[in-house]
Amino acid sequence: MNILAIKGTVKLGLKSLWMHKLRSTLTTLGIVFGVCSVIAMLAIGEGASREAQAAIARLGSTNLIIETVQPQQTQTSTEQTVNRYGLTYDDAESIRNTFAHLEVTVPIREIPSQARYLTRKTAVKVIGTVPWYNEVAPVRLLRGRFLSSTDLHRNLSVCVIDEQLVDKLFAFEDPIGKLLKIADSVYEVVGVSAESMGDTLTAGTQKGIAAALSSGVAGNVYMPLTTAKTRFSEMTGSFGGNTRNMEIVELQKIIVKVNSNEEVLPTHALLDGLLKRIHNNKQDYHIEVPLELLEEAARQTRIFSIVLGSIAAISLLVGGIGIMNIMLATVSERTREIGIRRALGAKKTDIIFQFLAETLLLTLAGGLLGVLLGSVIPYVVTKFSDVETVITGLSLILAFGISALIGVTFGMYPAWHAANMNPIESLRHE
Amino acid sequence: MDVVKIENLSKTYQMGQTRLRALKEVDLAVSRGQYLAIMGPSGSGKSTLLNLLGCLDRPSSGRYYLGGSDVSGMDDTELSQIRGKRIGFIFQSYNLIAQLNVLENIELPMFYQGVSAIESSRRARELVEMVGLGDRMKHRPWELSGGQQQRVAIARALANDPVILLADEPTGNLDSASGAEILGILETLHNQQKTIIVVTHDTAIAQRAQRTIHLLDGRIERDEVN
Numbered sequence: 001m002n003i004l005a006i007k008g009t010v011k012l013g014l015k016s017l018w019m020h021k022l023r024s025t026l027t028t029l030g031i032v033f034g035v036c037s038v039i040a041m042l043a044i045g046e047g048a049s050r051e052a053q054a055a056i057a058r059l060g061s062t063n064l065i066i067e068t069v070q071p072q073q074t075q076t077s078t079e080q081t082v083n084r085y086g087l088t089y090d091d092a093e094s095i096r097n098t099f100a101h102l103e104v105t106v107p108i109r110e111i112p113s114q115a116r117y118l119t120r121k122t123a124v125k126v127i128g129t130v131p132w133y134n135e136v137a138p139v140r141l142l143r144g145r146f147l148s149s150t151d152l153h154r155n156l157s158v159c160v161i162d163e164q165l166v167d168k169l170f171a172f173e174d175p176i177g178k179l180l181k182i183a184d185s186v187y188e189v190v191g192v193s194a195e196s197m198g199d200t201l202t203a204g205t206q207k208g209i210a211a212a213l214s215s216g217v218a219g220n221v222y223m224p225l226t227t228a229k230t231r232f233s234e235m236t237g238s239f240g241g242n243t244r245n246m247e248i249v250e251l252q253k254i255i256v257k258v259n260s261n262e263e264v265l266p267t268h269a270l271l272d273g274l275l276k277r278i279h280n281n282k283q284d285y286h287i288e289v290p291l292e293l294l295e296e297a298a299r300q301t302r303i304f305s306i307v308l309g310s311i312a313a314i315s316l317l318v319g320g321i322g323i324m325n326i327m328l329a330t331v332s333e334r335t336r337e338i339g340i341r342r343a344l345g346a347k348k349t350d351i352i353f354q355f356l357a358e359t360l361l362l363t364l365a366g367g368l369l370g371v372l373l374g375s376v377i378p379y380v381v382t383k384f385s386d387v388e389t390v391i392t393g394l395s396l397i398l399a400f401g402i403s404a405l406i407g408v409t410f411g412m413y414p415a416w417h418a419a420n421m422n423p424i425e426s427l428r429h430e
Numbered sequence: 431m432d433v434v435k436i437e438n439l440s441k442t443y444q445m446g447q448t449r450l451r452a453l454k455e456v457d458l459a460v461s462r463g464q465y466l467a468i469m470g471p472s473g474s475g476k477s478t479l480l481n482l483l484g485c486l487d488r489p490s491s492g493r494y495y496l497g498g499s500d501v502s503g504m505d506d507t508e509l510s511q512i513r514g515k516r517i518g519f520i521f522q523s524y525n526l527i528a529q530l531n532v533l534e535n536i537e538l539p540m541f542y543q544g545v546s547a548i549e550s551s552r553r554a555r556e557l558v559e560m561v562g563l564g565d566r567m568k569h570r571p572w573e574l575s576g577g578q579q580q581r582v583a584i585a586r587a588l589a590n591d592p593v594i595l596l597a598d599e600p601t602g603n604l605d606s607a608s609g610a611e612i613l614g615i616l617e618t619l620h621n622q623q624k625t626i627i628v629v630t631h632d633t634a635i636a637q638r639a640q641r642t643i644h645l646l647d648g649r650i651e652r653d654e655v656n
Binding site: 005008015016018019336337340341342343344345346347348349350423424427 | 519547586
């Protein structure tokens with residue numbers, strides 16, 4: 001078939017479709033919605049995937065986060081108990097000394113407290129840490145500086161606060177150089193960081209999200225670990241009736257960073273071995289591996305995308321069957337026309353191409369409309385529901401390609417049926 | 431020279447248990463430029479002969495030479511080519527295609543022969559003028575009278591300059607005035623040395639041909655020159 005013949009066939013097809021405008025439009029709608037839902041579903045799936053991966057990537061894929069967890073109580077303590085558990089300064093020291101390949105080791109203490117400036121006060125989370133904290137959780141400083149090693153070595157009463165806290169306590173004043181009262185002591189504000197930088201460390205874990213939601217903490221205060229150690233007691237307690245439970249926890253977290261993703265899993269095993277030994281198999285810590293979460297999330301969102309895509313593909317399939325149905329009806333309605341064409345010299349292949357061209361025109365038009373509509377829907381979804389959506393070029397090509405494929409697949413049988421009708425009987429058909 | 435030459439042509443239909451011998455060892459030769467009428471009551475094998483002559487069907491046995499080549503053993507694709515190139519069909523019910531206008535209907539046989547758009551358009555205009563419908567080129571079939579539609583059908587049949595024109599009751603659906611018009615055109619074509627085969631019930635129409643063959647029970651009963 002040369003280009004001229006194709007042009008002629010397409011022209012013939014358009015004429016026939018134009019004869020039955022309503023039927024053609026209704027038939028096309030099946031494909032429009034199919035293609036449109038494939039694109040929309042894939043966009044939503046891709047959006048969910050990116051969102052999850054971004055959240056976990058913020059934890060740092062080369063980080064390993066060791067957290068203190070409260071061990072399961074072996075006996076119900078109705079009396080006065082002192083419960084010492086969790087990560088310790090010695091643990092941090094041991095990790096640093098044992099593993100030479102670690103880039104950094106960052107011990108972290110987290111203390112819920114209260115901050116006060118003049119008459120305004122609010123709940124805060126005090127984070128006692130070291131100056132190289134920003135190697136594991138990049139700190140975006142808005143003003144001033146972050147903690148320095150001098151601060152650390154001299155136990156200086158300085159702190160870095162986040163934007164949220166600035167809004168809450170300082171309103172229109174510049175907080176740098178101001179004195180902030182936290183618990184019973186006074187600290188000089190030396191820097192302001194972008195919002196919720198501390199939370200990025202726990203954002204990926206459900207625990208972290210739950211904690212942030214329940215504590216009602218207005219913001220984070222970063223201070224040297226040494227300062228936090230001297231100013232805040234490691235002992236916390238709960239008192240009620242005749243029970244009196246005391247807990248002593250030195251560090252809430254130790255974050256270590258390795259050089260590359262390949263070192264993450266071996267380091268995980270080594271760390272676990274070391275801590276098990278030091279802690280005598282006591283289950284009072286947990287090692288979170290963002291890389292594992294990342295891989296798990298990638299796997300889950302892939303499944304999510306496949307499920308959504310399959311549902312959409314089924315609707316496309318239904319559209320295709322609709323097209324086949326209509327084309328079969330069209331063929332039987334046009335039996336006489338087919339007979340005439342055969343008498344005038346049309347070969348079987350000419351008839352096949354004619355009906356295939358009509359089906360393809362329908363599905364491609366439907367595909368095109370579906371792509372247009374499908375590119376709009378994700379924006380609407382994002383606008384009204386906060387769900388992130390990402391339209392990839394691949395999904396557009398995929399959806400359009402599938403619609404073309406459906407045109408050929410479901411158009412083939414009606415076209416073949418038309419071509420194989422007996423010309424004599426077709427001519428006699430009323 | 432014989433444009434159509436049929437030797438020993440038979441056609442048998444198997445209908446369930448019964449075998450129907452629609453055509454029994456028919457011999458027929460039609461020379462170039464001849465105007466031939468085929469007559470016969472229904473069931474005489476008229477339609478079967480027409481379908482075989484028109485290459486719409488294949489014989490059970492025997493030979494059929496059309497324009498010098500043996501078409502009796504050809505496959506579907508080859509027969510389609512032969513129909514398009516060497517045969518011009520004129521049907522009782524005109525059989526124009528509704529979604530195409532007059533010009534496009536006439537161009538259709540040329541489209542299937544791969545004639546270029548410019549050439550087929552030129553030829554179609556020439557033919558539409560010849561049948562006197564130059565002012566109706568863009569009309570759709572339903573906008574034309576029966577006589578006009580049949581004239582378009584004749585123009586279409588002539589598009590690829592066929593070896594024979596096969597007309598099946600060409601005036602069957604027409605009033606006498608339009609019918610006479612159509613027969614007039616056929617006579618003009620005959621005068622231009624076209625070979626014409628008309629199948630009809632109507633003796634008056636058959637009278638206008640040069641030669642009439644009468645079919646009965648699948649055989650040629652009479653072959654007479656008018």
